[in-house]
Amino acid sequence: MKSPEIQSREYRQLICTACPMGCTLEAEKEGDLIQVKGGRCQRGGKYAQDEITNPRRVMTTTCVMEGGELRRLPIRTTQPFPKNRMDDFMTFMTTVRVSAPVFCGDIIVSNVLGEGIDVIATRTIRKKQPAP
Numbered sequence: 001m002k003s004p005e006i007q008s009r010e011y012r013q014l015i016c017t018a019c020p021m022g023c024t025l026e027a028e029k030e031g032d033l034i035q036v037k038g039g040r041c042q043r044g045g046k047y048a049q050d051e052i053t054n055p056r057r058v059m060t061t062t063c064v065m066e067g068g069e070l071r072r073l074p075i076r077t078t079q080p081f082p083k084n085r086m087d088d089f090m091t092f093m094t095t096v097r098v099s100a101p102v103f104c105g106d107i108i109v110s111n112v113l114g115e116g117i118d119v120i121a122t123r124t125i126r127k128k129q130p131a132p
């Protein structure tokens with residue numbers, strides 16, 4: 001005789017980062033069902049659902065700059081990137097080399113790692129001037 005399937009419950013406490021209020025959320029997950037309490041608005045429920053099922057982060061780092069006033073270019077993703085691929089992202093960015101000049105907001109990598117997200121420069125870096 002087959003025993004009935006027991007679904008385990010998970011509890012998580014989260015801080016909503018969807019706005020500066022920073023509400024504390026209590027999430028309870030049982031199977032595919034996620035119930036959320038504690039937010040001041042409905043965005044908290046969406047935040048908790050996303051954080052539990054598909055956590056993402058805006059990635060910031062630097063990449064190599066060639067021929068510029070600085071040797072590293074600060075960059076960020078245009079949208080939150082899947083958290084479970086953060087290591088792949090950081091490894092990939094070590095291979096990226098950019099030539100000066102670069103302007104703040106320029107796209108440095110389109111569709112990074114096939115995730116449909118771009119990487120942009122967060123600073124303008126001009127060409128290095130030759131010494132007089």
Ligand code: SF4
Nearest residue numbers: 016019022023039044
């Ligand atoms: S639940 Fe609503 S009010 Fe609270 S931090 Fe999230 S977005 Fe802001």
